[in-house]
Amino acid sequence: MTKAVFCIAQNLEQTESIVNHLTNAGFSSNAISVLFPDKSTTKDFAHEKHTKAPEGAAIGGTVGLGAGAAVGLLAGIGALAIPGVGPLIAAGPIMAALSGAAVGAATGGLAGGLIGLGIPEYEAKRYEGKIKGGSALISVHAKTSEEIDKAKDIFEKAHAEDISSTEETSV
Secondary structure: OOEEEEEEEOOHHHHHHHHHHHHHOOOOHHHEEEEEEOOOOOOOOOOOOOOOOHHHHHHHHOOOOOOOHHHHOOOOOEEEEEOOOEEEEEEOHHHHHHHHHHHOOOOOHHHHHHHHOOOOHHHHHHHHHHHHOOOEEEEEEEOOHHHHHHHHHHHHHOOOEEEEEEEOOOO
């Protein structure tokens, strides 16, 4: 029985820090997902000179963003567009799940896609609003209660917002 643990990071620096802590704690890069707005046409996500690994920036650059190493090395990084939200950058299992969900979610937008992933409607709507506002959604797949606790602890220590978990059915 796999659960997903979610949180909101306020900016790319906090997102990178959380992803680094998750991987250092033993979570596979295939178990970590990140979703945030593609603001590559604005100054919000300009290339950062203190990025730790050029390969992360190169991967991020292929989708129009100078992402750092941690996000750049996650599985399946790419761009997608969801009606009512606009362009997004997604990495990890959420990329494949939302790509499929987004095709049929023209009326549901991002919240509809997140609900399809098993996130309760009120949380999905809150997450959509925060992502529209420039924050990032981070999720990690956890298989044991110890992993769930470990992920929540990492999120709390990083001062992430809206920490929650839900059982997954198919992701």
